[in-house]
Amino acid sequence: AQGQNLNCTFDTNLCSWTQLRNDNSDWKLKRGSTTTANTGPTRDHTSGNGQYIYFETSQGASGSKAQLSSPQFTVPRRPPSCFSFWYHMYGDSVNNLNVYLKSGNTLGKPVFTKHGNQGNKWIQAKINIRNKNNIKVVLEAVKGRGFRGDIAIDDVMYTSGIRCPQNTAPGNTGNTSITCNFEDDALCGYKQLTNDNFDWSRTTGTTSTRGTGPSSDHTYGTSKGHYMFIEATGKRRNQKARLMSPRTTTLGDKCLRFYYNMHGSNIGKLNVYAQANNVLGSAIWSMTAEQGQDWRLAQVTVRRRGNRRYNIVFEGARGNSDAGDIALDDVSIIPGRCPALGSCNFEKDFCGWTNVASDDFDWRRNHGPTSSTGTGPPNDHTLGNTKGTYIYIETSAPRVINDKAQLRSETFPNNNGNKCLQFWYNMLGSQVGKLNVYIVQNDIKTLKWTLNGQQSGTWNLGRLPVPRVKNSFSFLLEGVRGTGVRGDIAIDDITVTNTRCTLSPSTAVASNQGSTTPTQATTLGTTKTPTNGRTVGCSFDAGFCGWTQLRNDQFDWSRKRGRTSSGGTGPSRDHTSGTGYYIYTEASAKTMNQTARLQSVPVKPTRSSSSSCLSFWYHMYGPQIGGLNVYIQLGASMGSPIWTKKGTQGNKWINAKITVSQTRQYSIIMEGVIGNGYRGDVALDDVALTNGACTGQTSAPGTVTTIPPSGGTVRSCDFENRNLCRYTQDKTDKFDWIRQAGTTSSTNTGPSSDHTYGTGRGHYMFIEASAPRKRGDMARLISPRYVDRQDMCVQFYYHMYGTGIGTLNVYAK
Template sequence: MQETLPFDDLSISPGLCPLAGNCGFEKGFCTWTNMKNDDFDWLIGKGSTNTQFTGPTNDHTENTAQGHYAFIEASSPRVPGDIARIQSQSFTPGGSRCFHFWYFLTGSGIGSLNVYLVTASGNQTLWSLSGNQKNMWQSAQVSLNSTTQFTVIIEGIRGSNYQGDIAIDDVSFTTSSCTLMPSYANPAAQTTASTMSTPASTSASPTPAATQYDCNFDNGLCLWKQDTQTDQFNWTRAQGPTGSAETGPTNDHTKGTRYGWYIFIEASNPRRPNDTARVMSPLISDNSPRCLSFWYHMYGTHVNLLNVYQTRSISSLGTAIWSRRGTQGNQWLQAKVAITPSSPYMIVFEGVRGISYRGDIAIDDVRMALGSCGYASVNNSCDFESSTICGYTHYTSDQHPFQWHHGSTTSSGTGPSADHTLGTTAGHYVYMESSNVPVNMTTHLITPAMSATSGPVCVRFYYHMYGRNIGALNVFVTASNTDPSQKGRAVWTRNFNQGNIWHLGQATITPNGQYYVVFEAVRGTSYLGDIALDDVSFKNGQCSSAGSCDFEKGTCAWTNVQKGDDFDWLRSRGSTNSQFTGPTTDHTLGTPQGYYMFLETSAPRVPGDKARLASEIFPAKQTSACFIFYYHMYGADVNRLTAYILTNQTTDTFTSEAMLWTLQGQAGNTWNMGQINIPTFYTARPFQIILEGVRGPGYKGDMYCLCVCLDNT
């Protein structure tokens, strides 16, 4: 028998863990999460909402302007019919439950507030109320009955105008039945097919004008050819699955079906580790700037390397202009690379086989559009591939501004060796050079002017802080791009050595009027303190909570550990490949389309091998925290799942590790909730959470599978 140890839906929040499902919204959403398959998010508010004549002035819990509640903001850019949903944790069946909450529906533009019971077979409308109600908090309750695992979804629908803020507070569950309240809340008892569709994992960009070098592989290789001189095997043109379990795509990218075509490298026998396959374009001699774009699929525990070269000769490839290594999840991803030729060239895609057969790599929809890739900022986002750095500036008082750079910085033992965008030495980033500058010197990178929207904005960026004497990186929001004294208080900060890796940083801001975002780097105590930035972006709405991830659109700020373990966590959906082990659905959506993280323990894995997944590094706080996650551990050979806390004993690196939670052996064929109180002894210093799965003894059969699935981190 095989082993499975999946988990999903991880989150971390201040304070002690609440009772399952109960929430007064004083410290966030507790175990409730904003869903992805809607139009906007529920927000945490206090006092009055931003719009007059709608929404509460106090919360229900404390009945003060300092107390918190959850609400939907109906102002622009929201339009009638826009939907916002939050979802509870998953509950196991058994007996009647009563779901109780308080609601506030006041305003001329109130839409609807709905409550659903969601199971794998569909959604049941339990409670629904529309239109302007009394200007007060009112009590609601509804009975919950299900013979299968279920979740509860609260849905707010924007009404006819901006005076339509809907608020809820003090949601709770009890283990007894109850009558509907209010009686006119119109429960629709029928079960319907879910209208809550799974979000797409990728979004298409506008299609550029076609060129003769474009290819979607539906009718062959177009003008592209196999390398017959310098590689060990060929790319294969295929439809549907590649033929090996737990690797490669099941659909092409162009049509999104098993009837569309793509090309891939087949990693099965007789292929050997590091065998290469190359496919190349014709020689292009027009010297026109172009944007190379393509979609790639790199999924499997043995995935190795995909490289792209711009070269004159297949026998002399030079340095890759784009590169990705390791599994990227069971999804198609898009890449863009600017081509600025000075002589004739060809484009070469090179796939490198990993250590075993679960290493299929695919590409589709290759385009060679004339013109640039649009690296100039979009909504002031920037990947720093252009020397204009998207119009970002610095204070005139900065004596050593951020430098535009590619490859390694000038000092060994600090700074990145490649950018984040392309993952190669050809890609660009900006950084603070720590050599020959004074201790505690600050330098700044300032976005162009931006105009505030009606709600919060999520600032996302990638940062690299590696070196023995790292200082600090701070983010500010300011109304001035000339006066450093107006920066105010930092909305995000990190210090200490964060390791030789790019980390995701994000901060929710609520700006007013015209504003700028300022990145401030502080020089540490020696030259080993280079700090770099890349891939800055902005998105309307709140950022996901620090440490939270449901894995529907990637791994968020969680990353596989590069040193100290034996293999990696993988992102997948649906059933695992082994019978009698693993989940059939994720926890977030409760469907086969939802994603989770798992461990693949087939050969060459051996008993005792471990895989570690690391959170972002959290700044020090003087309050405790609660870490919540969902795990699935089912199978006779399941070994152990452990959560560790990692803190820094020195100012230079993270060195102290403590075990906070562990579970060994199978825990049933269901998703289970785990929660861990993290005391201030650990949170008083910067800390990191590590989730470790250990491969069990397995069984001498066709396959050995240990699945540890993570969702809603």
């Protein structure tokens, strides 16, 4: 077969496509809407009244899959052949759509992937396939954490020996030659200019330098897709590379859209020009410095220049070091002006605002009332009727308390003057949670505006003044789910103006003005230590953030979604969301005591605090687990571990917290050690670094924090904090408990290290039995006072070693 039997509209059946049997579910034929509201299409793509196929997510566990296979076919050597299809991914629980090229029994890695809500619309995907013998295309849908996650496909087509046309970038409707996703070897007619210092390069996957550039392209979202980038290695500071588009074919104002990646500790500058009559002119758009690991959307209006036609020129300037690769993908240009930066009435789409990939659920567009009674607005703010559109968070099942939905604006190049963010919000409902507004700058987010609970009025005006700032920034809107389904929060008519304003309402002031660093630009975590834009904090959903593989070990840490490849070891899902990524050490085909080391970016202690709290979640499950060590490296020496765990810790994610006290720059090293077999995978997730010592009032490392059904909380102390978590010495006893690190002062008694860290750096409490103590002397340590309405479980670790050990008693006073 030459591929012609891959074509299918699904109007009558699956054509020559077949359901695979090694999955959990099947694709289904459907006409009209799917069975679940607020997800899936309302009609097919072909005619509007035909059929399509879809993956039904009302049943099945998170991570379950449905796979559909094409017949076997062969792709000619040259030129590439085009496989295209239309997909629909709408709903706040949408997970993944993957496309594989299966050879024999090997599925391999996806050649195309999309994750999360893509809007209530059909979108075309095109994949160039090169020189493959006896392959099958496999379409795979993966279920997320809820039932509003239906994924649909229609109008599959394969064209042998013809490259996919470049008339449309995914999700756009541009029809000029400037539009390009760089899958074409001819670059859609783009040319390297000669009045620069070096050329742009075309690549797939990562760039050749660690710690900079994207992990995949934007079009396909996999290592098979192509993008353009500037290679900073071997270049000098401020050297430039220029890439010029074909000339425009129509007149009038245009909106230029493109995706860029500026990730690295020494990013230079990306400039965009509209060159007319061979005159470059002034830049119409510029961006500098680290912008995070993800692809960011940029939009800029190119105004009509009389009757002159022009070329778009992308200019990348090299920064201070090799960690300065800048990437470009999915360029398009459409008639009319772009929406004002940051402004949106949501009547057509989200404008330049994007849902954050690694939060709990998405903001969605809606008109009329929401699906729950007693909450949400009756109509939008723009038109004031049920035909107008706004955005909101849907708090019905499967949402739970404190689930977060985050929406991020485009990046503002800088703020030379005052700005004002203005928006209209609706927070009607007896179970409304919280609405937060952050400013994200240098990959650090700072809470600036917050409201909690029900607010009277259908639509209320919110304002946030933005003072002058030196660096680029963006806004982040965060809706937090409250205690129940009557907690929908809505927003409409966002505008950003170059004017002064006052905070509105006055009660929206953020009591905690601390900054937090995101794990990547669109996965906002909780780390407070900015390090030139790269971060210690990481959920690993979009890459390794600021962490790099060391070379003084025997193998590398790997990123993984779902189960590891060996049974009886490793986690079944990540800690962050249950559907994202974690990192782990693969124990198969390794020998005992081999190590994998991962190093953070350098951390420079702040003037206000020399102590920081390193938090991470680890998973050590399997009968052949080796160890996990944490080091603080000063200079060239790793020194001894400050924290260590050995052996299996159970099939669960466990939180560890370590207080790091340093006055000079350091880096953190995570070391996984192989045990005596392949069932020894060690995993890490959700690393964070915050200013100040760990409090000790949260889950102690080695325990699991739970909230009892009746609403109680876990209280714990690891004694790493000098205030002992408010434990006090009893003044009616004979002597006091002592806080200690390492061994006690007497030989042949006491521990060699604490239990929390497992090293000489961690602290514990002990009684010193040496003189002047005598037999029967007592030392009592009293916890804070608790009030409970249920039975509680007290858990602690004790050490009683020595020939003259007395008695340890516990009382409920």
